[in-house]
Amino acid sequence: AQTVTQSQPEMSVQEAETVTLSCTYDTSESNYYLFWYKQPPSRQMILVIRQEAYKQQNATENRFSVNFQKAAKSFSLKISDSQLGDTAMYFCAFYPRRGQKLVFGQGTRLTINP
Amino acid sequence: GAVVSQHPSWVICKSGTSVKIECRSLDFQATTMFWYRQFPKQSLMLMATSNEGSKATYEQGVEKDKFLINHASLTLSTLTVTSAHPEDSSFYICRAMPGLAGGGGSYNEQFFGPGTRLTVL
Numbered sequence: 443a444q445t446v447t448q449s450q451p452e453m454s455v456q457e458a459e460t461v462t463l464s465c466t467y468d469t470s471e472s473n474y475y476l477f478w479y480k481q482p483p484s485r486q487m488i489l490v491i492r493q494e495a496y497k498q499q500n501a502t503e504n505r506f507s508v509n510f511q512k513a514a515k516s517f518s519l520k521i522s523d524s525q526l527g528d529t530a531m532y533f534c535a536f537y538p539r540r541g542q543k544l545v546f547g548q549g550t551r552l553t554i555n556p
Numbered sequence: 557g558a559v560v561s562q563h564p565s566w567v568i569c570k571s572g573t574s575v576k577i578e579c580r581s582l583d584f585q586a587t588t589m590f591w592y593r594q595f596p597k598q599s600l601m602l603m604a605t606s607n608e609g610s611k612a613t614y615e616q617g618v619e620k621d622k623f624l625i626n627h628a629s630l631t632l633s634t635l636t637v638t639s640a641h642p643e644d645s646s647f648y649i650c651r652a653m654p655g656l657a658g659g660g661g662s663y664n665e666q667f668f669g670p671g672t673r674l675t676v677l
Contacts, residue, residue: 477666485594485647487668533599537666544590544651544666546599 444469446536448547455524456555462509463519463550465534471495475537476510476517481549482530490532493517524554558584560652562669569640570677577635577672579650585630586652586667591623594647594671606633630655640676648672 446467455461467476478490493501493510501508505525509518521528534547559582569575579589588607592600606612606627614620622644624636633652637644650669 484670485649485673486670487600487649489666531597535666543602543605549597549599551597 444471444536444538444545446534446545446547448532448534448550450550451548452551452553454553454555457524457526459524460520460522461524461552463521463532463534463552465517465519465547467515467517467534467536467545467547469515469536469538471538474539476508477535477537477544478506478508478517478519479533479535480528480530481533482527487533491519521552526554526556528552529554558582558652558654558667560586560650560667560669562648562650562672564672565670566673566675568675568677571641572639574636574638575640575674577637577648577650577674579633579635579652579669581631581652581654581667584652584654584667586633587630587655588653589627589633590651590653591625591633591635592649592651594649596647600649603635637674640674642676645674645676648674 474495476493480488480490491501491503491506505522507520531549533549536545561580563578591603594600602615603618604612604614604625606625608627608630612625627633649671652667
């Protein structure tokens, strides 16, 4: 069974700083998807970024980028120029294929301080 | 992007009553819907997977008779918490997956509802 591990329960940085959230996973699949979700106080799950395992290039979405290391089964999220609105819970998620379960990590509570 | 709604967004009920939560895909057909439960400061826990027109598949440890799931149409799935107790108080989130021919984006898309906060007194 696939597992996802987020080893940082909480993180706190100052506004405008760069922060990296870590995520590791375990799978025997060769092709899959990885996601980072943001859950603000409203608790709506918001997709931040996604990575397809067969793509070697790391995904980037504006201030958000990932460091995908397939051999190491690592998928970290980097937030550049952090903003107060980035304060939220962040979940790393693994998705093997269509219709399968989306496996979540434990989450990292990120606080951006003014 | 595709939109998923949940109703109600917040419900308070007395212990022993039943509560129904609806999950609707508003602009696409969802052949599969997933129901999650989330306790404060914890991750999402998958409760069950429902496919339109068939019985739901429950995760280990989830009581089928307590959490009734119905997926009668391609746009609606319901979760009924029967004989609710205070320990059932939680945040319930649905996730809808579009059918291959149902529109709503590529097959790896994940569409979450906004969630329903259930408080059982």
